[in-house]
Structure formats: C-alpha cells, structure tokens
Amino acid sequence: RKEVEQDPGPFNVPEGATVAFNCTYSNSASQSFFWYRQDCRKEPKLLMSVYSSGNEDGRFTAQLNRASQYISLLIRDSKLSDSATYLCVVNPILTGGGNKLTFGTGTQLKVEL
Amino acid sequence: EAQVTQNPRYLITVTGKKLTVTCSQNMNHEYMSWYRQDPGLGLRQIYYSMNVEVTDKGDVPEGYKVSRKEKRNFPLILESPSPNQTSLYFCASSPRDRTNTEAFFGQGTRLTVV
Numbered sequence: 001r002k003e004v005e006q007d008p009g010p011f012n013v014p015e016g017a018t019v020a021f022n023c024t025y026s027n028s029a030s031q032s033f034f035w036y037r038q039d040c041r042k043e044p045k046l047l048m049s050v051y052s053s054g055n056e057d058g059r060f061t062a063q064l065n066r067a068s069q070y071i072s073l074l075i076r077d078s079k080l081s082d083s084a085t086y087l088c089v090v091n092p093i094l095t096g097g098g099n100k101l102t103f104g105t106g107t108q109l110k111v112e113l
Numbered sequence: 114e115a116q117v118t119q120n121p122r123y124l125i126t127v128t129g130k131k132l133t134v135t136c137s138q139n140m141n142h143e144y145m146s147w148y149r150q151d152p153g154l155g156l157r158q159i160y161y162s163m164n165v166e167v168t169d170k171g172d173v174p175e176g177y178k179v180s181r182k183e184k185r186n187f188p189l190i191l192e193s194p195s196p197n198q199t200s201l202y203f204c205a206s207s208p209r210d211r212t213n214t215e216a217f218f219g220q221g222t223r224l225t226v227v
Binding site for chain 1: 156
C-alpha cells in the first residue's frame with residue numbers, strides 16, 4: 001500500500017463547479033498535512049496546510065480526518081486558473097525536526113469553459 | 114528574493130558520465146532535500162540533510178550522492194548516470210521546525226541520460 005494515495009484523475013469540470021479531492025495516508029504517526037499545487041511539471045508550491053479543525057482560504061477548504069486517515073480539499077466556484085495537479089502531502093516529523101514530506105502522486109484538475 | 118536555485122534546468126548526458134546538479138537557497142534553512150518525479154510515481158525523496166555535514170538517505174538513494182559542506186548548498190551527484198535516472202529533479206528547503214512548515218522548491222532539473 002502506498003503511504004499517500006490519491007485518485008490521479010483527471011477531473012474535468014466546468015468553470016464555476018465545486019470539486020472535491022480526497023487523499024488517504026497510511027502512517028498514523030503523521031503530524032502535518034498539506035496540499036501543494038503543481039502546474040505543468042513546474043515546481044510544487046504550497047496551497048494550504050491542513051489542520052484538524054479544518055481550514056478555509058477563500059474558495060479552498062481543507063479537512064483532516066485522523067480517525068479515518070484521510071484529507072480532503074474542496075474547491076468552490078472553479079476558475080480556469082485552478083487547472084493544475086494537486087498534491088496531497090504528509091509529514092511524519094523527523095526526530096530532531098525537519099520535514100520528510102511524503103507526496104501522493106497527485107490529482108489532475110482541468111477546469112473548462 | 115527568497116528562493117531555491119537549481120542548475121542546470123535541462124541536461125542531456127550519456128551513460129556513465131559523472132554529473133552534478135547544484136542547489137542553493139538564500140533563506141538560511143537548515144533542512145534541504147532532493148526529490149525525483151516520475152510519471153505515475155509522484156515525488157520521491159532521494160536524500161535529505163538536516164544541517165551542515167548531516168545527510169541521510171531518503172526513499173530512493175541508489176545511484177546518488179550528496180554533500181552539505183555549507184548551509185546554503187546541497188549538490189546532487191550522479192557518479193555514473195544510467196538511463197533509469199532520467200527524471201525531473203527538485204531540490205527543496207525548509208526551516209527546521211516541528212510545526213507546519215512550508216517547503217520551498219527549486220524550479221526543477223530535467224535530466225535525460227542516453
């Protein structure tokens with residue numbers, strides 16, 4: 001079983017739609033969770049961190065369910081510019097600090113007119 | 114401007130010819146790492162470093178070496194490249210912190226080994 005699993009998509013949605021991605025992780029000791037965005041083989045960039053209480057940033061909402069070990073990302077009112085690959089990222093926290101980010105393979109989103 | 118800089122951005126080389134991909138960050142981050150990205154496999158960590166002179170293997174270290182002589186630099190060395198090392202490589206840095214911290218990535222190096 002992969003440490004972090006995502007549906008690869010692609011998700012093709014019309015502009016204005018609401019779309020949700022899920023991600024599951026296998027390491028129950030994982031402490032930090034993130035969604036990164038990657039455009040067309042460019043470098044990944046942090047979209048948002050994911051907190052236990054859930055968090056929202058504009059049209060984006062992230063949720064964490066520790067009991068079921070899954071993370072979700074909801075995008076409301078999709079824009080053409082949201083087209084990208086969304087990477088679910090988990091960090092188990094190394095002894096002594098530092099990030100050992102474990103990436104899912106990404107979910108591709110295509111927003112169409 | 115805070116950034117992670119990788120060089121070269123594109124490289125085509127032949128099997129067995131040693132090469133080095135440089136990575137430099139100007140954010141005074143303690144933690145640096147190298148990833149490779151392949152279709153269907155996502156980003157996989159090759160090596161990481163928690164500080165100067167401290168390096169450790171990631172998930173796919175075979176065929177690679179790294180060094181961390183200075184805080185800002187973390188070069189990736191392929192002593193004898195092989196075609197299965199054809200990939201997109203990313204260097205990343207982040208501060209040493211136990212809480213949620215963002216990792217900053219370089220722009221990537223697309224390596225082709227023929």
